[in-house]
Amino acid sequence: MKILVCIKQVPDMESKFKVNAAGNWYEETDLAWRMNEYDEYAVEQAVQLKTQVGDADLCVLCIGSDRVKETMKKALAMGCDRGFHIADDESHLKDPFAIASLIAGYAKEQSFDLIFTGMQSQDRGSAQVGVLVAEMLGIPSLTTLVEFSYADGEINAKRELEGGIKAKVSCKTPALVTCQLGLNTPRYPTLPNIMKAKKKELLSTPVAEFNPVAAILETLQVAPPEKKGGGLILEGDPAELADQLIKILKEKTTALA
């Protein structure tokens, strides 16, 4: 069985974001980078599937500068067999359509039985790439999964809907699934597995070799949201803060009445 998992490297969302000089994305310096949280669930599910079926080849794909190889190594340490890196220093300027075209171009040649992606990225948050890849390949896609099982060429899964309701769905492979938070418990790579991952194949190919298509979505401006004001910001010593808060709760709410 051939399995692909697509991951993205994103900044830690607790970071302070500054707009870049071109005004079309965030400034990439001074950020801590990690694997997109949704993709951690995708990698974990792919590794569990590989363990379940035994005879499987699990490839992890990532697009971006050389910096993203660190995140790919984490996926390899979690249990992926090999890495395929599409080297692109300008991947942040590509829209979901252009990114999906690159992935579909690679996946078409490889004929994967199953493709895992996160349901969205934490930075761009479009929730488009996975479904677009499946549509480009002409295979079914199940999105926003919080439960996944596979047997004999068939996927049975549950999609998360609003209000805690789930929809039970199934389809045949080849297929693509997008993973929601809470699908599983992503493992932490162990030290021996981190060491082993260093010897695994990690191929880099320049993006130009994939004949990238042009973006169809243009970014006009990036800016922090306008502060709506209103809220009072308090800082200082915890004990003094606590006194201030109690005073406010007494004056503005009935909580202490």
Next chain:
Amino acid sequence: MKTLLIAEYRDGKLLGTSSELINFSAQLGAGSAMFLVGSENALPGYSGKLYLAEATPATEFNPGLHKQLILEVIAKEQPQMVVLPHSSYGWDLAPRLALALNAAQISEVVEIKDGTLVVPSCNAKLRRQVKATTDISVVTLQGGAFTPADDPTGAPEVIKLEATSGGDIQFKGYEAAAATAVDLSKAEIIVSAGRGIGKPENLQMIENLAKALKGEYGASRPVVDAEWAEQSRQVGTTGQTVTPKLYVACGISGAIQHLAGMKKSEFVLAINTDKDAPIGEIADVLAVADLKQLVPILTEKLNAL
């Protein structure tokens, strides 16, 4: 400008998002038509053409079929924009339509600015103003961003569509939400724990503060996903929607899914180390502090009152 609005229906009910689609289209100054796989017994308030296919177990969740039906309607109506809610239905269907139409998709629109659309990035810490370069675009709307002041009225002109079954995805029914042991929707005071509590042991201090305030404790999604708190405590889109008199958000950054579940609270106190956290946008008071220091002191002082 003309839009095609894709309304949403589930398990015998029309979902409330159709009023947001109508309001968005009106704000753009566009004419519109609507599409729904639903029921004649649950029609939206709307004065316009509604293309309706009957929802059956085989057609209700069937993205391939919905795509085909919508493409037929688009061929007739020739809209420049297809608008869906940014929901589990909308974000699943939108890219399928976008690719078939060679259209750019704009996800999770929060605002119309100078005739172009604005979307959030990086956990709402940034906003991007974007423009589709294609003749037709597909747009999804963030829940609540275009809620109208008054619900739209009117009776739609219904045009029936024939929905066949089939397709490569089988829908096998719904699983109800887990029974909620705690009904947070009736709580007057809620103290909620977010990822910022750091480790499961620290949930106790949140519970203690809730007790000191004679309220219930809640949790954000990451805390529930990490199994530090039960799902029945979850506040947000996929958990409970709450409207307490006081909501204390401890270590909650304020992802939109969480805000959607608590923004109607009368008074919001946020405790967060990050002054720029999006929770600050809706908090009446933001105490910039480490909750692990502030919460125990606050609890102690409250207990001493």
